[in-house]
Amino acid sequence: MNVIIQAYVMLERFHIEPSGVPIYIQIRDQVLRVIGAGLLKPGEQMPTMRQVAVALRIDLNTVRHAYDALARMGALTVRPARGTFVAEHPPMLDLSVEARRLDDLAHRTIASAKAGGIDPAELAQRILAISTSEESDQ
Incomplete structure (x- = not known):
């Protein structure tokens, strides 16, 4: 390209x-x-x-x-x-670091949803639907 x-x-x-x-x-x-x-x-x-x-x-x-x-x-x-x-060989992800980052993001997202009066479970379903939709668009 x-x-x-x-x-x-x-x-x-x-x-x-x-x-x-x-x-x-x-x-x-x-x-x-x-x-x-x-x-x-x-x-x-x-x-x-x-x-x-x-x-x-x-x-x-x-x-x-x-x-x-x-x-x-x-x-x-x-x-x-x-x-x-x-890089020709991008580094392997450190799974424990990645898990901590995901947990941190999840906690911040849950707190933000609750603060905005949004049900975190409903938000999770919406995120999954959007993610699935974007993957099929690629």
């Missing part, structure tokens, strides 16, 4: 939520999801940090922080003067 089109498609999926989660972590996690979903394959070039910063209207250093974290994790490879690429 053309690098410019690929960057545009990926950037279209990125968004920043006013959730209290640091922006660089939101970007990091979204990049990991895009890689995990197979939308970016090993060896494919990432959008430049500047493209991400402009698209999301955030500071370039925030994006740099996210890309650096992804490179330290082994998910991205930086090639000086060439760009940033998805």
